Amino acid sequence: MSRIQKTTLKSGINVITEEMPDVESSSIGVWVNTGSRNEAREVNGVSHFIEHLLFKGTDKRTALDISREIESVGGVLNAFTSREYTCFYAKVLNKDLPMAIDLLSDIFMNSKFDKKEIEKEKMVVLQEIKMVEDTPDDFIHDLFAERFWKDHPIGWSILGPAETIKSMGRAEIMEYFKDRYSPDNVFITAAGGLKHSKVTRLLKSTFGSIKGKSGKAVHDSPAPVPGLKLIKKDLEQVHLCLGVPAPPQPHPDRYKIFLLSTILGGGMSSRLFQEIREKRGLCYSVYSYLSLYKDAGSLIAYAGSSKDSFAEVVRLILSEFRKLPKSITKDELKNAKEQLKGGMLLGLETSDNRMTKLARDEIYFGEVVPVKDIVKGIDKVTLNEMRNLASELLSAEKITLVAMGKVSQKGLPEWLKLN
Secondary structure: OOOEEEEEOOOOOEEEEEEOOOOOEEEEEEEEOOOHHHOOHHHOOHHHHHHHHOOOOEOOOOHHHHHHHHHOOOOEEEEEEOOOOEEEEEEEEHHHHHHHHHHHHHHHHHEOOOHHHHHHHHHHHHHHHHHHHOOHHHHHHHHHHHHHOOOOHHHOOOOOOHHHHHHOOHHHHHHHHHHHOOHHHEEEEEEEOOOHHHHHHHHHOOHHHOOOOOOOOOOOOOOOOOEEEEEEOOOOOEEEEEEEEOOOOOOOOHHHHHHHHHHHHOOOOOHHHHHHHHOOOOEEEEEEEEEEOOOOEEEEEEEEEOOOOHHHHHHHHHHHHHHHHHHOOHHHHHHHHHHHHHHHHHHOOOHHHHHHHHHHHHHHHOOOOOHHHHHHHHHOOOHHHHHHHHHHHOOHHHOEEEEEEOOOOOOOOOOOOEO
């Protein structure tokens, strides 16, 4: 029998589990197919706010009760919000899984959304917003997304603007919760030293009885907007993100773009790290990463430099973009494949990462993608395919650059226009 099984509860909620007989922990997540891209402008940040509020008390547990119960067994109960989904999860020893399921079902189905708690939690979220804005090497990524996906919800802040959070009322929050957190928009994944039959039995008495239907939030696919945005701020460093469009997460070319990002800026042996930090000492932090969604994506290079080195760092990143299509070597590709496969396989040794993989497979593919198929997909990528993809993606007319600090256009290529 496969270690991965799927059952649909009476409510319509799918439950997907992976049995890992040799591990001591179990992780379980309740996933909602909603995130900041599903929000209207006037409630931008509501998904993340709801994530906070579900820990502030239910009909039978106070916020303190919730914390004490999970911590009394050394477990973890937490949540996160992304642009496309929200997750509430727990990780506990195998013997404590029934308690974790009871806790998750209680906060998800019976949270009170108390008015006093809403007002208190607004202050917490406002501090979180300020914390991000005070951390420029984090904040620059939000600013880049906003500029890259100009005027589309996928580029909006997950936390939302401070003024929107301040003005948000309980009625608006409850309306969004009722509209988006219904069974046809929810699924559950679990992995660890568990039994599928036991997990589904425990869930049937709670999540099996949820009723309701979501209102589908429909947005057009986002279109990237190339160009330049400079944000003047009194900082010791200039923080920059330079990116281009990339295939979406489910695209057949995904393994190629994973490998391309690895070669470009995925570690200390990558081109950006070696050229900009090791050879020239212009940055402490320089790397590339991918932001891939259901219908769009981007490949982004980040660097933090002095204001005097800013233009040179931009030129060096652009130089690597230009050189890459014709200069990827067999050895580079081979090393990138091993790096990618090794990192994935090492990560999948834990129950929480296995649980998350089940969820991402469900969100982006509608089925489990076997690890062996991922390895095979990585291995079959050829050198010519990599060069062709690099040539297609890394072109000047597609580039967006956002930088924050004591910045100016001096020394930047003339074709990078402010807009």
